[in-house]
Amino acid sequence: MSLIPIRPGSSPGSGAERSDAARNRELLLCAARQLVEECGADGVTMDKLAERAGVGKGTVFRRFGSRAGLMMTLLSDAEAEFQGRFMFGPPPLGPGAPPLERLIAFGAERIRYVLEYGELARAAEASLHNRFEAPPAVLWHRHIEHLLRSAGFDADPWLMAMSLSATLDPDRLLHAVRVQHVSQERLEESWRQLVTRVAGGTVAP
Amino acid sequence: MSLIPIRPGSSPGSGAERSDAARNRELLLCAARQLVEECGADGVTMDKLAERAGVGKGTVFRRFGSRAGLMMTLLSDAEAEFQGRFMFGPPPLGPGAPPLERLIAFGAERIRYVLEYGELARAAEASLHNRFEAPPAVLWHRHIEHLLRSAGFDADPWLMAMSLSATLDPDRLLHAVRVQHVSQERLEESWRQLVTRVAGGTVAP
Numbered sequence: 473m474s475l476i477p478i479r480p481g482s483s484p485g486s487g488a489e490r491s492d493a494a495r496n497r498e499l500l501l502c503a504a505r506q507l508v509e510e511c512g513a514d515g516v517t518m519d520k521l522a523e524r525a526g527v528g529k530g531t532v533f534r535r536f537g538s539r540a541g542l543m544m545t546l547l548s549d550a551e552a553e554f555q556g557r558f559m560f561g562p563p564p565l566g567p568g569a570p571p572l573e574r575l576i577a578f579g580a581e582r583i584r585y586v587l588e589y590g591e592l593a594r595a596a597e598a599s600l601h602n603r604f605e606a607p608p609a610v611l612w613h614r615h616i617e618h619l620l621r622s623a624g625f626d627a628d629p630w631l632m633a634m635s636l637s638a639t640l641d642p643d644r645l646l647h648a649v650r651v652q653h654v655s656q657e658r659l660e661e662s663w664r665q666l667v668t669r670v671a672g673g674t675v676a677p
Numbered sequence: 678m679s680l681i682p683i684r685p686g687s688s689p690g691s692g693a694e695r696s697d698a699a700r701n702r703e704l705l706l707c708a709a710r711q712l713v714e715e716c717g718a719d720g721v722t723m724d725k726l727a728e729r730a731g732v733g734k735g736t737v738f739r740r741f742g743s744r745a746g747l748m749m750t751l752l753s754d755a756e757a758e759f760q761g762r763f764m765f766g767p768p769p770l771g772p773g774a775p776p777l778e779r780l781i782a783f784g785a786e787r788i789r790y791v792l793e794y795g796e797l798a799r800a801a802e803a804s805l806h807n808r809f810e811a812p813p814a815v816l817w818h819r820h821i822e823h824l825l826r827s828a829g830f831d832a833d834p835w836l837m838a839m840s841l842s843a844t845l846d847p848d849r850l851l852h853a854v855r856v857q858h859v860s861q862e863r864l865e866e867s868w869r870q871l872v873t874r875v876a877g878g879t880v881a882p
Contacts, residue, residue: 604852631859631867635844644843647809654836662836669874 497535500525504546513543513592543592551608554585558615571622572671578615579640579663586642587649587656593642613637623671632670639666702740705730709751718748718797748797756813759790763820776827777876783820784845784868791847792854792861798847818842828876837875844871 503525507516518539522529536542563569564577586593617633625632640663648654708730712721723744727734741747768774769782791798822838830837845868853859 604849604856627870628863628867631853631863632870634849634853635867635871638843638846638849639840641843641846644809644839648836648839651809658833658836662833662840665832665837666840666875669877670871672874 496527496531500527500532500535501546501549504542508546508588513546513589516542518542547589547592550585550589554581555608555611557581571619572668575616575619575623575667575671576664578612578619579636579667580660582612582640583645583656583659583663586640586645590646594646609637620671625671636667636670639663701732701736705732705737705740706750706754709747713751713793718751718794721747723747752794752797755790755794759786760813760816762786776824777873780821780824780828780872780876781869783817783824784841784872785865787817787845788850788861788864788868791845791850795851799851814842817845825876830876841872841875844868 500521504516504521507520507524516539518529518532521542522532525532532542536545558565558574558578558581560566564573565581566574569577613633616636617629620629620633620636645659648659649656705726709721709726712725712729721744723734723737726747727737730737737747741750763770763779763783763786765771769778770786771779774782818838821841822834825834825838825841850864853864854861
């Protein structure tokens with residue numbers, strides 16, 4: 473089978489270059505994710521990334537354009553990864569666990585995600601013209617609604633899913649942790665209490 | 678008993694003028710509240726207010742400085758009135774009713790308030806440096822927390838009160854009603870379901 477050139481005039485040589493570029497890009501993103509894990513998204517700079525990946529700062533700027541460009545790439549990758557896990561991944565977040573267990577796991581993962589991406593998650597939401605109808609927000613809302621229905625909740629699950637989503641607003645979670653010194657564990661436990669009571673289960677002590 | 682002049686040099690004559698001014702101000706506010714009730718805060722203009730109160734436009738501007746000034750006065754009056762009712766007013770919103778009934782009434786009143794003040798309630802919140810620690814927000818939070826405790830809820834009532842407050846965010850309520858065409862009754866019923874389940878009561882059919 474012969475390859476169909478993507479653009480007229482592209483040669484096998486430029487194809488190899490493209491796959492080199494893809495590998496380099498993945499390497500840079502990998503280094504960036506390490507940095508996010510170590511110091512939070514707010515602490516990632518183009519300088520630190522260049523240093524960690526062992527490349528020049530120019531290379532980093534050529535790949536992502538700006539720090540904002542890097543952050544949007546990281547966030548959209550993280551979002552896609554998170555979506556993949558709650559829709560297709562292993563239980564309890566993914567299919568296979570009882571709906572209430574999945575709901576509990578969803579909130580816990582969402583809290584971790586917001587705390588990891590910090591200002592970035594907040595800024596991404598604030599920059600949207602309509603944060604309630606951004607594709608990821610719509611998907612989370614539908615997911616919560618679906619789990620509520622599966623758990624037998626029938627008192628307007630669509631609207632209840634909206635209220636439950638509200639309790640996971642990045643702005644509010646970050647304020648609780650950074651300003652009010654609420655621990656991640658406390659947030660996760662409160663979410664568990666909330667959804668267990670709403671979905672009609674028995675709250676374990 | 679003789680009156681103590683508020684400022685040196687103020688005479689009984691200027692005292693009478695002040696009380697005239699106070700009466701005129703109250704009259705203008707009364708007209709403004711009528712307009713808010715009829716067409717929502719977003720529909721209130723300085724022209725309409727002058728016409729309704731039967732005064733010149735100049736008088737309206739002298740009293741409130743600008744439309745924003747008028748709106749802040751109305752909002753702070755409405756806020757004070759709302760606070761008075763949930764803290765000292767008649768049941769079920771005020772003291773005397775069981776805590777769950779008070780919680781249900783609180784949300785319903787809050788939803789009505791946000792829908793009545795519309796963009797203004799949203800703008801007032803957005804303009805705050807820290808919307809979670811504005812005095813009214815702190816007061817609502819404490820009130821919900823107190824009612825949760827009184828209803829026997831002991832799984833971190835402070836944090837649960839924060840989550841319940843989140844579901845009443847003006848931004849979110851206005852989006853639901855104006856863009857998603859959710860009725861006020863549906864919002865109130867969903868709040869009733871939410872707090873009844875959280876506070877451990879039996880949800881009436």
